[in-house]
Amino acid sequence: MEPDNTNPPEAERWGKPDAGTPEAGGSPAADVTPTSARHSPVSPSTAQVFGRPSGVRGSFAPTDRQSSDQPAPQVGPPDPVLAEAFGRPAGESETLQRDPLARYGEETDEPAPADPWRDPESIAALDRPALGTPEVAEPTTPGPKLGIRQVLLGNTVTWHALATLAVIALLIGVFGGLVGRWTAEVVSPLNSDSVQLSTGDEGGTAPRSSVARVAQAVEKSVVAIDVRTGSAFGTGSGFVINDDGYIVTNNHVIAMAANDRSAKLEVVFSDRTRVPARIAGRDTKTDIAVVKVDNVDNLTVSNLGTSADLQIGEEVIAFGSPLGLDRTVTSGIVSALNRPVPLRPDAESDTDAVIDAIQTDAAINPGNSGGPLVNDDAKVVGINTAGLVPGGGSIGLGFAIPIDQVVPIAQALIRDGRVNHPQIGLNASSVRNDRVLGAQVRNVVAGGPAERAGVRENDVVTSFNGRAIESADELTVAVRTAKIDGAVKFKYWRDGRTFDGTITPTSD
Structure with missing residues (x-):
């Protein structure tokens, strides 16, 4: 089967037209080279500012034409403090990091050991023998014997002075003996078995306070x-x-x-x-x-x-x-x-x-x-x-x-x-309120002294036999101190009013 050329390949469809073909337009030689780009003209002031110097075609000027009158940066000496803090340690040229265990500014060389045998880098040398020979001291001869004068006085006091010192020592001894004898006869002894301590005068048992x-x-x-x-x-x-x-x-x-x-x-x-x-x-x-x-x-x-x-x-x-x-x-x-x-x-x-x-x-x-x-x-x-x-x-x-x-x-x-105790035939309890203070009657014995005196329940006894009554205990004491069968005056409160009465305690 013959190829179908109705749809040419992409390269053919998108390729440049052949020179001289009617599709390319123009003459074959002139149309192959693309047309140059056209720019607007550059103003003289812009060319002066941004243009290349005369005689320069590339991006950089030749070395022989570089200007030497341009200012160059000057590196000054570093600050001593910063140099000490951040500078490279002495003798170190490879790194800025310091050894944290190093002690800069100090001698790090250890002194050589005194014994060359313990220094592996010492050179061979002769030394003293392994076993030394002690030196023999010269014999001494006994000197003259020292006397008392030399031992005590160092041969610096004359015989006359020694005699004087001896006399003085004798006088001191005699004087001390006389004083000791005198004190032994005059001063009483510290201890005695005849001393009796007195604790007071005779008749010391008399009272001294009320x-x-x-x-x-x-x-x-x-x-x-x-x-x-x-x-x-x-x-x-x-x-x-x-x-x-x-x-x-x-x-x-x-x-x-x-x-x-x-x-x-x-x-x-x-x-x-x-x-x-x-x-x-x-x-x-x-x-x-x-x-x-x-x-x-x-x-x-x-x-x-x-x-x-x-x-x-x-x-x-x-x-x-x-x-x-x-x-x-x-x-x-x-x-x-x-x-x-x-x-x-x-x-x-x-x-x-x-x-x-x-x-x-x-x-x-x-x-x-x-x-x-x-x-x-x-x-x-x-x-x-x-x-x-x-x-x-x-x-x-x-x-x-x-x-x-x-x-x-x-x-x-x-x-x-x-x-036998006196009694009035009633029982009471203490009462304290804003209206009355005393012994409130709780019950009255039938036929007793209180009933005969007209006392009723809830009456409050406020006085008995001339004594103020503020509690049931005080009423009990007042009754106990009264006489049996003796008339006693008393006061009692009832319904907001105070009444006077007479009561005769009887024997219990």
Whole structure:
């Protein structure tokens, strides 16, 4: 099959037209060479600025025609500081980096070892023999013997001076001997077996203070009271009130002995004599008890005073056995009077009382109970009964039963073994509000003194027997100090009004 020449190859289709062909146009010789590009003429000023110099055809001028009057950059010497910091180290020409372990500016060559045998680079040389020969010292001959003069004085003192020194030394020795002899005969010896030290003048037991005087007057009448059971032990105090052997104390001191028949009750006197005791009587509502000892002679009886004329600030002294330490004395003052203090029953005592107490700052601790509180005249004005000890020790708040309340109760206990108390037939609780302050009646005993006096429930007693009532405890104390079957005036509040009344306490 003949080739189809209707579609010629790309080279033929896109090739240049042959010269002389009608498609090329023009004459064959003239149309082969492409036409030159035509430019706009260059202005003389532009040619002067951007044109080549005369005679130069290439891009650079020949060497012989390069101008030497052009300024060339001048490299100045580097700054010494920068050269030291950034320059190439001395002797180094290959790198700018310094050895971080090198020490520039210092000699790095190690000194040659003194021993050439240890220097591998040393040259061969002769040295001393391996074993040296010691030099022999010249023999010495003994010199002349030295005398005392040469040894002591170095042959620098004459014989006359030596004689003078000897005389002086002799005189010093004689003088020292005479002085020693004189001091031995005149000065007394340091030690002696005939010296007796004196501790004071004769009769030095005289009291030197008011407290000491009271202590000497009272101490023999004060006793310690011990109670022992099979599982418990208690200690209290007391004081002798009669030469027949009667001793007054607190009920809570001997309560264990009263409630346990197997308990052992003993009284210990100031001379440490220990005597068995018996309970003559006790009163749980006033916390007073009387015990008795038998067959004890020469008892010292306490001097009982009165508590009616006590003054706040008056000096008082407390006796007893606090914490088991018998024959202890503490002093203080009367801090307050007529302080109602409730005493509640506990595991060791059946006392249920409210005492009209003398408050004192004389230290009263457990064991002081039952001991006497004495004034400056050595007279008993109260019985130490309780102490306010929230922290477990005395804080200056002690309480004693006034002796004026103790005496009638003690006499009744000695006489009858029991005590009758006044009562008004009501129960009360403390009330404090913006309307009234006192003892509010909770219930009234039918047919009792309070009902007969017209007292009703919820009435508030504000005064009793001339004493202001601010709590139920104060009403209890006021009733206990009244006389049985004796008319007593009182005031009470009801429905915003205050009424006056009269009531007659009866025996309980």
